[in-house]
Amino acid sequence: MREALEGSLAIARAVALTKPDVVAAYPITPQTHIVENISKLVADGDMHTEFVSVESEFSAASVVLGAAAAGARAYTASASQGILLMSEVMFNIAGLRVPLVMTIANRAVGGPLSIWNDQSDSMAVRDAGWIQLHCISNQEAVDTTIQAFRIAQETDLPVAVCMDGFVLTHTMEVIDIPSQDEVDAFLPPFEFAGALDTANPRSMGTLVDPNYFPEVRHSHHAAMGKALAKIEEIDEAFAEVIGRASGGLLTVDGPKKAKVGIIAMGSVVGTMMAGREHYGGEVGEARIVKLRSYRPFPAKALRAAVKGLDKVIVIDRAISPGMGGVLGTEVSAVLSTLDKAPKVFNYALGLGGRDIPETMYRDLLTTIEAKDAPRFAVFDADLEKLPPEDR
């Protein structure tokens, strides 16, 4: 049914449709509305789940780990400092190959304190071994959340669904929430072959010495590789039942003849599309690559997506100080194997919630036309605000 819903409420309803056995969470802005809405659904009897209101994100992640290890469908949500506090457990969840789902309501990481949106938090746990899917709209976030539960249990990998804090979580949007029958037809009951079972006792998380550890990591990496096909397959299966896909690994949008491309993740993709609509005539129409699956990284699909491009702008919503953009660095690495690799311009935008207006599209495309265009910059930083020695 189509309804105007706040992103967080829509996510809570989507989670309810997947019938999780256990939900554990700790409040943090901008994730709070999600867990508040889940709590209310539970309190009103509209959602039957063991809701564990924990004393920290560290325990939230640990509770869902324990629950999923014991054979339960489990869900949590967090952001920013919460993700960093969870990070030790996140590595553990993935390393033990425990399938569960988390929403990351993307927010900057302090200090200094910022409660606003960028993607530093999910970037910081890039190497935790989780599948990471990014959404450009609340509709995609709803659909991807439901898909994530199936991806998790078909790959034995945890899945993080990333949605920009405030920009998506706190924004009203007309959303189609699938019916329970549709979700039931798409999502089978939870199954985890490795679950703890008194009838078949096994030890999980044992001490692994150097004779076995590289094999553990190899199999994890291989599983991520196999997940690429699963993510596409499950998006197609979702489209078959519900009539709407979320964009597989990545989607390419724009003219085939374009010479400039933009690669980005999250809500900024929508901003760039709107910018192209308004300023395309003025600065040209770029090909926009919406990257949905950040981990596993769809290298092959990305190389195909940039075919024919001379220049690529990679938008980062995070920064690795001393290196530059994270996504930009990875895109450069992936494209370096091409014979005619496009020139990569990597710009960090909207850090700590700095507004990204549609005019940004025009500014980006204009900037890279200059001969001395920087290959990396915190694009929207106003250096006038800094003392000269810090510029």
Next chain:
Amino acid sequence: MAKTDTSKRLNELRMKHGRPPASPSEPKAEKPDTLREAQPRFRGLESGHRACQGCGEALAARLVMESAGPDVMVANATGCLEVFTTPWPQSAWRVPWIHSLFENSAAVASGMEAAMKAKGKNTKILSFGGDGATYDIGFQSLSGMLERHHNVLYVTYDNEAYMNTGIQRSSSTPHAATTTTSPAGKERMGKRHLKKDLLSIIAAHHIPYAASASVAYPQDLQRKVRYAMGVEGPTFLVIHSPCPLGWRHDSALTIEVARRAVQCGLFPLVELERGALTNIMPIREPRPVRDYLELQGRFAHLFNEKDYRAQEELDHLQALADHNMDIYGLRGDGLDPVDSTGMSHVRRGGPLMEGR
């Protein structure tokens, strides 16, 4: 000692824990013919693991698992117990067992319990950790688990230091003990601070049942486990478990060292229900703390007669033991069959039986 005294006291205990008194006409279980038959039927933790000789923790974990029975799952914190029982691809556990991290076993156990609830299963969740995992790094997740009233039995194997990493002080290390991070020297007499009174903090959560136990008193320990297993809600057990390597005592003396800790009052065996003290193991004849300390190399610096500070620290430790005697009322008043002396004579197969 008169046999009637024994039965009377045991019946009192049975009543207290909701079990009917043993009827005199009740047929006695047959005496086992072989040592093998005398072994408990279910051993959740098998032999053959890699614990050190004389490891108190290994013994304590085995006793807990025997009493907890097969329908359990274990969440184990990082530490010796985890490492010596599960070097991949081997495992000494016969029940579902998970190790995640150092500081989250109580939270992992909370999740497992929530999963059991969601699935309508009665499997009891046990959560194990050493004193480092419990008194220090995992303290927050333990407090959260207790406050949320999960149906979990949390057991801490208290060997009073970070033994797995090489004997570093924890907040459970007793005052004046040497560890690798609280060494004795010209300026220091071992650990400068007091052992954290964890049981009082646990009691402040007003959970249904919390108790301390010792490997020197296996019957008492197992009775406490059985009782906790029957409670719906969070229960807590701290088990004093000597570490011959860390405490620097003879591996053959684990039980004797643990017994003296109880008998001198430094490790009182008590039970608390909803935060109130409901039972203690009385001490028949309190021993001086010196008897306990002198068996252990970690207190060797307290026996240097040339150092005036040594006597001060001994007096301090004696005062701590005396304080325990007072606040818990540990002094026994006769030949109680289940006091700290009587219980040491209880043998497997029945109380105070002569012979085997």
